[in-house]
Amino acid sequence: MSNWIWNFPEVMRFDIGTPIDKLVIYLSKNFDSVFRFIKEILVAFTQSIYYVVDTIPWWLIIILIGIWGWKSSGKPARGLIFSVMLFFIGMVGLWPLMLETVALVIASVIISLLIGLPIGVLVSGSERANSILKPVLDAMQTMPTFVYLIPAVMFFGLGQAPAVIATTIYAVPPVIRLTSHAIGQVDAEVVEASRAFGSTWGQTLIKVQIPQAMPTIMTGVNQTIMMAVAMVVTCAMIGAKGLGMEVLIGINRLELGRGFTSGVAIVFIAIIMDRLTHSWSEKK
């Protein structure tokens, strides 16, 4: 009896691991065509982005990013630094790998925004929807990635498709949270005024609420991009090519220099993406 006080009673134990195993195998077997369809779309999408960035000559990318950095911040020095960073990545021989990584990040970010922005807008009006969604978003951000990485592999095989999905799961919460928050924070009187002038729900949303909420929404977008970049190395563990794979090879072989070089390249990409998108949220 005293056992029951100090040890959790054996009788109350029940196993949810085995049913989950079975469910995953059942789904992967019986919905194979569905997963295959999604996989083909994702692979085609990611590869077309890669194709686009790959066709632009390297020097044009460096120049364009430089100009963009300059124009968006008004500081020519910033544009120059971005160009130097990219030039460095080329000089250490990581240019093609960087393109793979960037394609993956862009694909995941686009999908995250396509999912995240509408959801954020939809739940912004409802306290209840927000309170239901919140724990789900918490789970997406804190669940150890390998837990859903391996099922993703079982459904979608190895490579770009599961990488995009895992990255999306990890990167979508901030844009949902901040969009919902931003629209909810728009002054009620402003909304009321627009309604009083006879705007429909859609008109109020597009012409009043979203422009007002834009800076905060862009902060969410910016965070989503950063989290997508942060997933790069994890995704290499399920076979996504690019800088992450290079880091993985480097640390697995204890070639610290190799790992460090690609690590620095990832940091550079993150900085460039962050500063460029951050300027959107500051401008308005």
Add this chain to the structure above:
Amino acid sequence: MLKRKALLVLATICLATVFLFGCASDGQQSKQNVTLKFADAGWDSNKFHNAVAMFIVQNGMAYKVEEMSGTSTLVHQALKNNEVDIHMEEWTDNLTMYKDDVAQGAVLELSLNYGDNAQGLYVPRYVIEGDEKRNIKPLAPGLKTVEDLKKYKDVFADPEAKGKGRIYGAIPGWEVDTILYNKFMRYGFDKDFAYFRPGSDAALAAVFSTAYEKGEPIVGYYWEPAWLTGKYDLVKLQDTPYNKETFKAGIGDFPAVPVTIAVSKKLPEKAPDVVEFLKKYKTSSALTAQALAYMADNKASYEATAKWFLKNNEALWTTWVTAEQAEKVKKALN
């Protein structure tokens, strides 16, 4: 005022506890307080051999034991730094720095745990022979050697590279990954196939087992003994015989990799009896595979599998230890 008093009392209690416990453990500095750390590089056979050795060391020699996990390179590094004491499975050819470290005495090699393993490119048997029970047709009936793969690039189609097949390579960073890639280029696979690095052994296992469950064709690197090769019926593709000179360049079959037991250079003074025991520790690929299959079939824990193994192989392990130690282990088993 009251608060400060309470704090003072608390502080006194804390200090007293520290002193008391400190004295207590100082008083009886016996080997019960020596903790031996076992390296866990992450794969099943490593964990299984850890469980076996830990059971003997714990019950037969009264040491405390602990496992420390990390990737194969990290735990090897930890062994060099004396942060880990014992590594039951050093896959010597897969670790670039292993031979130098042994030569320089940075780690001590005690025994060859087993050396009759295999690695290479595997396909499920149904790909070659079909499986009537599961209604799978043989998609590559003439597939026998690595060279034969070229005829079947469409069978192993790569979803990310149009018109090419996909060969799953080894885990990036393992020594064998480089060798396998050399082979891939040497044999001229790059025209028809993509060499795909799976990124981690968990991912490789997942992709093999889902393909097998679905009955789909797959070809990739794997090794024996492993639970996967024990559980599923996989066939190793033949290669030209192993050649010491050319094998690193990718020509010829993989040799069996010596899987050794290595310990930190401090272990002999820390636990001499354990060193004596580990010097005699020797199993085989078949024995390991048997235990792993038992574990996969029964969903048993590593410890339960180790007990099962010790009960069934008494004649073997009693030669590793002294009679007195063997008695203690036997008592703990029952």
